[in-house]
Amino acid sequence: MKKLIPYFFLLPLLLLILLFYIIPAVSTIYISTTDMGRSLRGDLVGVKNFARMFSMEDPVIGRVLINTVVYLFGALAITIGGGLVLANATFSLGGKTGGFFRLIWFLPRATPPVVWAFLWIWAFDPTKFGLLNMIFRNVGLAERSWMSLYPMLIVILANGILGIPYTMTILSAALGNIPTEVVEAAKIDGASGWQTILKIKIPLIWWPLSFLTIWHTLAYLTTFQYILMITGGGPFYASTPLALYTYQKAFQNMELGYGSALALVLILLSVIIIFAFRKLLGVQRET
Amino acid sequence: MNKKFLGVMFVLLLAAGGLFAAGQEEEAAGKVVSLKAMTIGPGPVPVTRAKNLESAAEKLKGEGVNLDFEVTFSTQKFEPYRTSFSLAYRSGSAPDILSEDQDIIPEYAEEGMILPLDSYLNTTAYKKDYDDFLPGLWDAVSWKGKTYGIPIEGVVNCIFYRKDVLRKMGMSDEQIERTFSPESKDFTLEKLVELAKKAKKAGLVEYGFTHRKGAGDYWFNSVMMFGGRFVDEATGNMIIDTKALRKDFEFHKMLVDEGLLPPDMASWDWKVIHKYTVEGRTLFWIGGHSGQWKEYQEKEYHEKLGKLTEEYLQENIGIAPFPGVGGPVTPVKVHAYTIVASTKYPDISFDLIARASSPELLARHAITTFRGPTRKSVADLPDFKAQAYLSKVLKIMNYSRAFPKHPALGVYKTMIFEAMSGIETGRLSVDAAVEFMKAKAKADIPGVIIE
Numbered sequence: 194m195k196k197l198i199p200y201f202f203l204l205p206l207l208l209l210i211l212l213f214y215i216i217p218a219v220s221t222i223y224i225s226t227t228d229m230g231r232s233l234r235g236d237l238v239g240v241k242n243f244a245r246m247f248s249m250e251d252p253v254i255g256r257v258l259i260n261t262v263v264y265l266f267g268a269l270a271i272t273i274g275g276g277l278v279l280a281n282a283t284f285s286l287g288g289k290t291g292g293f294f295r296l297i298w299f300l301p302r303a304t305p306p307v308v309w310a311f312l313w314i315w316a317f318d319p320t321k322f323g324l325l326n327m328i329f330r331n332v333g334l335a336e337r338s339w340m341s342l343y344p345m346l347i348v349i350l351a352n353g354i355l356g357i358p359y360t361m362t363i364l365s366a367a368l369g370n371i372p373t374e375v376v377e378a379a380k381i382d383g384a385s386g387w388q389t390i391l392k393i394k395i396p397l398i399w400w401p402l403s404f405l406t407i408w409h410t411l412a413y414l415t416t417f418q419y420i421l422m423i424t425g426g427g428p429f430y431a432s433t434p435l436a437l438y439t440y441q442k443a444f445q446n447m448e449l450g451y452g453s454a455l456a457l458v459l460i461l462l463s464v465i466i467i468f469a470f471r472k473l474l475g476v477q478r479e480t
Numbered sequence: 481m482n483k484k485f486l487g488v489m490f491v492l493l494l495a496a497g498g499l500f501a502a503g504q505e506e507e508a509a510g511k512v513v514s515l516k517a518m519t520i521g522p523g524p525v526p527v528t529r530a531k532n533l534e535s536a537a538e539k540l541k542g543e544g545v546n547l548d549f550e551v552t553f554s555t556q557k558f559e560p561y562r563t564s565f566s567l568a569y570r571s572g573s574a575p576d577i578l579s580e581d582q583d584i585i586p587e588y589a590e591e592g593m594i595l596p597l598d599s600y601l602n603t604t605a606y607k608k609d610y611d612d613f614l615p616g617l618w619d620a621v622s623w624k625g626k627t628y629g630i631p632i633e634g635v636v637n638c639i640f641y642r643k644d645v646l647r648k649m650g651m652s653d654e655q656i657e658r659t660f661s662p663e664s665k666d667f668t669l670e671k672l673v674e675l676a677k678k679a680k681k682a683g684l685v686e687y688g689f690t691h692r693k694g695a696g697d698y699w700f701n702s703v704m705m706f707g708g709r710f711v712d713e714a715t716g717n718m719i720i721d722t723k724a725l726r727k728d729f730e731f732h733k734m735l736v737d738e739g740l741l742p743p744d745m746a747s748w749d750w751k752v753i754h755k756y757t758v759e760g761r762t763l764f765w766i767g768g769h770s771g772q773w774k775e776y777q778e779k780e781y782h783e784k785l786g787k788l789t790e791e792y793l794q795e796n797i798g799i800a801p802f803p804g805v806g807g808p809v810t811p812v813k814v815h816a817y818t819i820v821a822s823t824k825y826p827d828i829s830f831d832l833i834a835r836a837s838s839p840e841l842l843a844r845h846a847i848t849t850f851r852g853p854t855r856k857s858v859a860d861l862p863d864f865k866a867q868a869y870l871s872k873v874l875k876i877m878n879y880s881r882a883f884p885k886h887p888a889l890g891v892y893k894t895m896i897f898e899a900m901s902g903i904e905t906g907r908l909s910v911d912a913a914v915e916f917m918k919a920k921a922k923a924d925i926p927g928v929i930i931e
Contacts, residue, residue, distance in 0.1 A: 231562060232587065232591040233567070233570045234591065252920055318752070429898050429905070431907065441894075446890060
C-alpha cells in the first residue's frame with residue numbers, strides 16, 4: 194500500500210498530461226490526415242498533407258526550414274554565450290556588486306512580453322519615429338529600414354537576449370558550487386584567466402550548460418510570439434521559422450489539416466535535435 | 481386488416497402533425513423564445529451592429545413576441561471570432577444569428593452552417609424591402625444561387641487625398657474637385673502619380689502614397705484597379721489573374737523606385753501609418769475605407785491637434801474611388817446578418833434581422849460608423865441627409881464593385897501581401913513574385929485556375 198502513495202500524488206499531474214497533451218497529440222495526428230478547415234469538419238486525405246510538405250509543393254517550406262535552423266542557432270549562441278559571459282563576469286565581481294548587475298540583467302525577463310516586443314518594434318521602427326533612426330539622424334547618419342534589412346537578426350537578438358537572464362542565474366549558481374581550491378590550484382599552476390575558464394570552470398559546469406542548451410533549443414523551436422509581434426515573420430517569410438508558419442497555416446489561414454502535419458514535423462524535428470544534442474553534449478553519460 | 485392498420489396509422493400521423501404544428505405556434509405565441517446573436521466590430525466603432533439587433537428585439541417584443549434576446553459584440557479580429565463561432569457550432573451552442581463579412585459566406589454556406597434566406601426574401605411581404613437595397617448587394621451575400629444574409633453595411637474602400645497639400649501646389653478648390661471627380665477625364669492613375677511626384681519634389685510630403693500593413697482588403701482593391709478577376713463564375717473556382725497581378729506588382733515597384741511609397745510599409749506601426757495621413761505627410765492614403773473618417777475623429781493620431789474635427793477633415797481631406805484601368809472602382813465589402821442553421825427559430829430570427837435592417841436603423845448605423853448604407857431610402861432620411869461626408873460616400877458608391885467571394889480568399893490575400901512585401905523591400909523581382917503566386921496558389925488553393 195505504501196508503494197502506491199507516490200502514484201497517488203502523481204495521478205493529478207498524469208491526468209492533466211493526458212487531458213492537455215496526450216489527447217491533443219493524438220487528435221493532431223488524426224487531423225493531420227484530414228483536410229479540416231475552419232468548419233472543423235474534414236475528410237480523410239491520407240498522407241497528402243505530408244506529401245505537400247516533403248515534395249516541396251509548398252514553395253515556402255524550404256525557406257522556412259532554413260530560417261528555423263538560422264534562428265535556432267543564432268538565438269542559442271546569444272543566450273548560452275551571453276549567459277556564460279555574464280555569469281562569469283558577475284560571479285568574478287562577487288558579493289553585492291555581482292548581485293546588482295545580475296539584477297539589472299534580469300530586467301528583460303521581468304518585462305511583460307508585449308512591452309518587450311513593443312520596445313523592439315519602437316527601436317527598429319523604419320520611419321523617422323524609430324529610436325535607432327532618431328539616434329542616427331542626430332549623429333548625421335542616414336536613417337535605415339531596419340525591419341526590412343535585418344528582420345532575422347532583430348528577432349534573434351530579441352529572443353536571444355531574453356534567454357540570457359535565466360542562463361546567467363543558473364550558471365552563476367553552478368560557478369558558485371565549484372570548489373575554490375580547484376580554481377586556486379589552477380592559478381598556482383600558472384593557468385591564465387582564459388585557461389581557467391576553458392579548462393576548469395566550463396568542464397565543471399558542463400551538466401547545467403548542457404541542460405540550458407537543450408532547454409532553450411526546445412523553447413526556440415516551439416515558441417514564436419515575439420517574432421509574430423515584432424516582424425510578423427516577414428518581409429516575404431524572411432523571419433518565419435517552422436513554429437510561426439505552423440501557427441499561420443493552422444490558425445490564420447485555418448488550414449487545420451496541413452497545420453497539424455506541420456506541427457507533427459516540428460515535434461519530430463525537436464525530438465531529433467534534442468537526442469542529437471544529448472549525444473553531442475554527453476548529457477546521458479553525466480546523468 | 482392491412483387497410484385498417486394503414487388507415488389508423490394515417491390518422492395518427494395527421495394527429496401528430498397537427499400537434500407538432502400547434503406546438504410550434506404555441507412556441508412562438510406563448511412560450512419564451514430565446515435567441516442569441518454574435519456580432520463583431522472589429523474594434524469598438526460598429527457597435528450598432530449589435531445595438532440595432534437589440535432595438536429590433538424590443539420592437540418584436542412590442543409586437544407581442546415573448547422574446548428573450550441576448551447579443552454579444554466582439555471587438556476582436558475576425559479570426560478568433562470565426563474560431564469561436566466554429567467551436568460553438570460544432571459543440572451545439574451556436575447563436576441563432578451571426579453578423580459576418582461577405583467573404584466568409586461561401587465557406588459557411590458550403591458547410592451548411594448558415595441558412596439560405598430565399599424563402600423569406602422572395603415573399604410578397606418582403607418584396608418592397610428587398611427592392612430597396614442597393615443593386616449588387618444581394619449578390620454579395622449569395623452563393624451558388626442562394627442568398628444567405630441581409631446586407632447591413634458596405635465597407636467602402638477608397639482613396640483619401642490631402643486637399644491642403646494640393647492647394648500648396650497651386651490648385652484651386654475647384655480644380656481639386658474637378659481632378660478627383662470620378663466623372664473627370666483627369667481622374668487617372670497616371671494623374672495621381674504625377675501629382676505625387678510634384679508634391680514630393682516640392683518637399684510638401686514625405687511620400688506620395690501609403691498603403692496598409694498586413695494581409696487586408698487593400699490587396700484586392702489594387703488587383704481590381706488593374707481589372708483583375710478572382711472567381712470563375714462557371715466553376716466557382718478561384719482564378720489567379722497573373723496579368724492583373726503583374727501590373728499591380730509593377731505599379732507598386734515603380735512607386736517604391738520613384739521614392740513615392742515607403743519600401744517597408746509592412747513593418748510600419750498602424751499609429752504611424754494613420755499619423756502620416758492625418759498630418760499630411762503623405763498625399764494619398766490608399767489603404768483605407770470610409771469608416772476611418774470616424775476613427776480620425778475619435779483617436780489622437782495627429783501629434784498637435786489630437787482628435788480631428790469634422791470641419792478640419794472636410795477642409796483638408798477628400799475621398800475618391802480608385803482610378804481603375806476600365807474607369808473608377810469603389811471596392812465595397814458587405815457586412816450582413818445571417819441565420820445560423822442550427823437555430824430552433826428561423827422564422828423569428830428572420831423577423832428580427834429584417835427589423836434590424838430597417839432604413840432608420842441602417843441610417844443610425846451609417847451615421848455611427850461612417851460606412852456605406854445598404855438601402856436606397858436611407859439617403860432620404862433627414863438625419864442621414866445632414867451628414868455631408870456620408871453623401872460623398874454615397875456618391876462614390878455609384879462606382880461600387882462588390883468584393884470577390886470564395887472560401888480561399890483569405891489565403892489568397894495573404895499570398896498577395898507576402899509577394900508585395902517581397903517586391904517592395906527588394907527581396908523579390910516582379911517575375912519571381914508572379915512565379916511565387918502561381919506555385920503557392922497551386923499548393924494552397926484546391927482547383928485554382930491560373931490565367
